[in-house]
Amino acid sequence: MTENKKQSREERLQKAYQEIADMQLGERDAEVKLALKALLVIRGSIRLPETPDARRRTLQRLYPAIVKYTRASEAETLGALVNDVIGALSPDWDFSSHRALGDPVRDIYQESETAKRARALLKEETVPLVILVKKIYQSLIEPEETTEEEQEEASHV
Amino acid sequence: MANYQFNFGPISRTVDASTGKGDAINFASLPIHEMTVALLASENRDEFVAWLWHDLFKPLFWWKLNADKNKFDWVHCPNNDPRSPLNAEAQWAAFTKIQPGLVETHHRKKEERRLTHGEQETVNNEFDQVAIGREARFLQLSFLAEPATHTALLRAVIADAFMEVVTKEVASSLEMQLATESPTFKRVRYIFDFKQVVLSNPPADSEIQSLAQQYALNSVPDELSIKHLVPIAQPDLDGRHVEVIVDLTAEPPTDEQFGQGIISLVELLTVYQDSRTILMGIPHFLQVDVEQLKNNVKSAAEQRLKSLDVRVRASIDEIRKQSTVQGHVNWNALQLRRAGQDIDLLDHVFAEQMEIRLIDSGALIQQVRDRQEHTFELRLLSDIVAHPIELMAGKPRHCRFCGTTFDSSFPQGEATVGHDFTDIEHVGFGGDICPMCRIYMLNSHKSRTPTERAQGITGDRKAYRGAFALMAPSSHFTYREDACQRLEQPPLDVGGRFASPLQRATVTLQEYNLFNMISRRIIAGLWAELDAGNKNLPLPLPYLGAILFTQDQNEKIRALFDRLEALFESVELMAYPFRVTVQPAVELAFEMAVNDRKQHHTKHTYLKTSPTIVGVDPGSKFTLLVDNRLQMEVNRQFFEDRKKLRELLRDIKDQERQRYWLLSILQGADPVTATDEAFSDSASLGAAERQFWDTQLSGLSLAKQWQQYEKIRDEVRRIAATYPMLIEFFAKPQRR
Numbered sequence: 001m002t003e004n005k006k007q008s009r010e011e012r013l014q015k016a017y018q019e020i021a022d023m024q025l026g027e028r029d030a031e032v033k034l035a036l037k038a039l040l041v042i043r044g045s046i047r048l049p050e051t052p053d054a055r056r057r058t059l060q061r062l063y064p065a066i067v068k069y070t071r072a073s074e075a076e077t078l079g080a081l082v083n084d085v086i087g088a089l090s091p092d093w094d095f096s097s098h099r100a101l102g103d104p105v106r107d108i109y110q111e112s113e114t115a116k117r118a119r120a121l122l123k124e125e126t127v128p129l130v131i132l133v134k135k136i137y138q139s140l141i142e143p144e145e146t147t148e149e150e151q152e153e154a155s156h157v
Numbered sequence: 158m159a160n161y162q163f164n165f166g167p168i169s170r171t172v173d174a175s176t177g178k179g180d181a182i183n184f185a186s187l188p189i190h191e192m193t194v195a196l197l198a199s200e201n202r203d204e205f206v207a208w209l210w211h212d213l214f215k216p217l218f219w220w221k222l223n224a225d226k227n228k229f230d231w232v233h234c235p236n237n238d239p240r241s242p243l244n245a246e247a248q249w250a251a252f253t254k255i256q257p258g259l260v261e262t263h264h265r266k267k268e269e270r271r272l273t274h275g276e277q278e279t280v281n282n283e284f285d286q287v288a289i290g291r292e293a294r295f296l297q298l299s300f301l302a303e304p305a306t307h308t309a310l311l312r313a314v315i316a317d318a319f320m321e322v323v324t325k326e327v328a329s330s331l332e333m334q335l336a337t338e339s340p341t342f343k344r345v346r347y348i349f350d351f352k353q354v355v356l357s358n359p360p361a362d363s364e365i366q367s368l369a370q371q372y373a374l375n376s377v378p379d380e381l382s383i384k385h386l387v388p389i390a391q392p393d394l395d396g397r398h399v400e401v402i403v404d405l406t407a408e409p410p411t412d413e414q415f416g417q418g419i420i421s422l423v424e425l426l427t428v429y430q431d432s433r434t435i436l437m438g439i440p441h442f443l444q445v446d447v448e449q450l451k452n453n454v455k456s457a458a459e460q461r462l463k464s465l466d467v468r469v470r471a472s473i474d475e476i477r478k479q480s481t482v483q484g485h486v487n488w489n490a491l492q493l494r495r496a497g498q499d500i501d502l503l504d505h506v507f508a509e510q511m512e513i514r515l516i517d518s519g520a521l522i523q524q525v526r527d528r529q530e531h532t533f534e535l536r537l538l539s540d541i542v543a544h545p546i547e548l549m550a551g552k553p554r555h556c557r558f559c560g561t562t563f564d565s566s567f568p569q570g571e572a573t574v575g576h577d578f579t580d581i582e583h584v585g586f587g588g589d590i591c592p593m594c595r596i597y598m599l600n601s602h603k604s605r606t607p608t609e610r611a612q613g614i615t616g617d618r619k620a621y622r623g624a625f626a627l628m629a630p631s632s633h634f635t636y637r638e639d640a641c642q643r644l645e646q647p648p649l650d651v652g653g654r655f656a657s658p659l660q661r662a663t664v665t666l667q668e669y670n671l672f673n674m675i676s677r678r679i680i681a682g683l684w685a686e687l688d689a690g691n692k693n694l695p696l697p698l699p700y701l702g703a704i705l706f707t708q709d710q711n712e713k714i715r716a717l718f719d720r721l722e723a724l725f726e727s728v729e730l731m732a733y734p735f736r737v738t739v740q741p742a743v744e745l746a747f748e749m750a751v752n753d754r755k756q757h758h759t760k761h762t763y764l765k766t767s768p769t770i771v772g773v774d775p776g777s778k779f780t781l782l783v784d785n786r787l788q789m790e791v792n793r794q795f796f797e798d799r800k801k802l803r804e805l806l807r808d809i810k811d812q813e814r815q816r817y818w819l820l821s822i823l824q825g826a827d828p829v830t831a832t833d834e835a836f837s838d839s840a841s842l843g844a845a846e847r848q849f850w851d852t853q854l855s856g857l858s859l860a861k862q863w864q865q866y867e868k869i870r871d872e873v874r875r876i877a878a879t880y881p882m883l884i885e886f887f888a889k890p891q892r893r
Contacts, residue, residue: 023860128829
């Protein structure tokens with residue numbers, strides 16, 4: 001966690017893409033990786049508010065909203081789906097501008113059989129993929145999210 | 158490791174290859190052998206007591222090679238030869254107050270034998286022929302009816318009544334015999350102590366004598382105990398102790414008694430049992446009046462049916478309504494069996510679809526020739542078991558409900574099934590109806606009589622419709638010769654009887670006893686698991702050894718279903734010096750209501766399913782009817798899959814949410830999405846994450862979590878594809 005803090009958010013995102021690329025994800029390895037990267041692009045584009053209460057409230061809505069818009073998108077390509085979801089999220093969320101992600105996510109926007117399968121997977125198994133990407137994000141990029149989420153849950157008990 | 162393990166003591170018989178019948182073992186233990194012969198071969202008290210310990214020294218497993226005859230001799234007879242290490246006959250004959258010589262001569266030829274009947278004429282010695290002793294006596298109950306679920310209840314109650322009456326009569330006659338001389342007893346306790354020994358090579362007579370002297374007969378109030386020492390070579394068998402207690406009263410057995418090693422009298426008397434016939438052995442000294450016996454059986458069955466709320470008497474109007482008779486019938490001239498103003502349908506069943514017969518000593522014997530053209534007499538069990546089918550052959554009428562051929566004093570006609578009989582497709586439009594099925598028809602849910610109403614008995618009749626469970630022992634057992642393991646060569650096997658594996662096994666009357674006992678214990682175990690209080694409570698049909706539940710006990714039927722997984726366990730029998738995997742059998746008729754609660758008893762579910770014989774074995778399977786509409790094959794995998802789903806549902810406590818989860822799964826959703834949908838009202842991913850992901854996949858790396866998720870998803874998909882009606886096996890939440 002200490003090391004994470006020293007790195008910029010962009011650096012951590014880059015590291016997360018690399019982590020995904022290095023994962024062994026079973027029989028559907030390629031499309032799962034691509035779907036996870038697509039979701040990470042979506043999640044990475046959202047910046048949480050600064051105040052703790054607002055952050056917690058946002059967190060509570062963010063991941064279900066990603067699921068909702070991913071399922072709702074009628075985009076025919078994976079890249080278009082990512083854009084759809086980001087576009088759908090944009091009225092409500094503050095977007096984090098960061099430098100171009102470059103090579104690690106290039107394959108999301110390229111038309112390929114893997115990208116087609118990744119898009120289909122993302123539409124069919126949205127919930128497990130979003131949960132996994134949330135865990136990746138909270139593990140590698142913003143560990144404090146986990147604590148904030150726990151506090152939010154505790155406040156509802 | 159087998160899930161069921163039974164041990165009734167060491168084996169008691171083998172077949173020597175020199176007989177020309179092959180080298181083989183019998184699985185029945187010494188107590189079963191000695192008790193069976195005592196019950197079936199003795200003419201009086203002294204002979205009965207002599208047979209109880211006639212093979213006293215068999216557990217020494219002292220075998221010699223008889224070179225002259227090229228055969229093995231099992232040296233075991235207590236004798237009066239001062240030079241023999243087994244010189245104990247006089248001592249124990251005096252103790253048990255029997256004539257000396259009865260035991261010593263039990264293997265000799267008839268003219269030298271001092272017992273009236275020999276062993277081979279009692280339990281038979283014609284291995285592989287599945288014959289029963291030609292001099293033994295039996296009572297046989299036969300049903301002239303094809304097995305069907307809607308008559309299973311009636312047949313089971315009658316069978317239980319038959320076994321109860323016979324057992325009580327035998328117990329009573331035994332008590333009278335045993336009361337004539339002391340020591341008197343109601344129980345016989347067979348004790349086997351396994352002790353590691355190191356003997357000289359060859360063993361000295363003094364060593365054998367020292368072992369034999371540790372054998373003892375003892376008497377305490379109401380009990381005769383016979384203590385055996387089993388010398389063994391392997392240290393891991395040392396110190397084993399087996400006790401088998403035979404209860405000679407007619408007390409109905411319980412699971413607790415089985416756990417204490419008690420064998421009940423009804424088990425020893427039951428030779429063969431299936432849905433068509435029951436064959437029970439009886440002592441020579443039992444006086445039998447078949448007609449009286451039949452009346453007693455009917456009376457006991459009638460009482461039981463009444464307590465189950467099953468009607469067996471109908472008014473003449475109801476009988477007339479049961480069938481449309483072609484042409485004019487003078488009902489008053491018919492030989493109908495009456496009970497007051499009513500027609501006694503049970504009496505018709507007893508007269509027209511049932512038979513109790515005495516198979517007396519020497520009856521039903523056939524001359525048979527073996528391969529060497531030797532002629533000998535046999536009483537084949539298969540012929541006796543086929544008797545019900547023979548009785549039905551040539552009967553002129555045919556029942557539209559159960560397919561049975563029958564004859565009856567009821568007029569021949571077209572059965573009218575009545576306006577409340579909705580499932581006409583199961584019985585067709587036309588045809589006759591047998592007395593047993595008339596009882597089924599009579600017990601409609603709307604069949605409360607004016608008398609019952611006057612007595613304040615109201616509400617629908619639910620005893621003979623709807624959910625139903627009957628589980629009874631069946632004699633259709635098997636065993637696996639390839640799974641027969643010799644534990645060791647006994648140390649006193651000087652001749653080398655057990656030097657080779659001896660994996661072949663044959664069956665005699667006493668093996669039928671043995672397998673019946675095993676089936677009964679498995680069923681009683683299930684019964685005891687249903688309720689803590691059941692352990693020392695006899696089964697619903699205790700003499701038949703059966704569990705019986707009807708619609709009013711649907712919750713118990715469901716609880717029983719959850720435990721039927723026990724039928725897919727492996728069963729191991731320890732019979733020193735062997736251990737063998739066996740497949741005892743049970744007969745199962747089963748239908749349960751899961752979600753169809755209110756109207757279930759109005760449906761003819763009994764007509765949509767058939768009784769089945771299930772071998773207790775991991776590879777078994779059976780078909781089950783649920784809620785009157787789902788019929789599916791149930792096997793070990795089904796229970797494992799259901800367990801898997803329950804494990805996945807572990808953290809979804811609410812029944813309604815569980816049902817949503819299952820619906821989502823069956824519609825093709827993955828288990829995480831299904832969890833999210835089950836909690837759709839919360840509009841958060843939290844439930845899917847906490848109630849599924851974190852509980853099922855935690856503790857793994859992120860990549861492994863995904864791999865594990867995919868594994869579970871594939872497993873769930875397979876289960877949903879295999880059991881598309883799986884949701885019927887989970888409770889539907891009640892309306893709040």
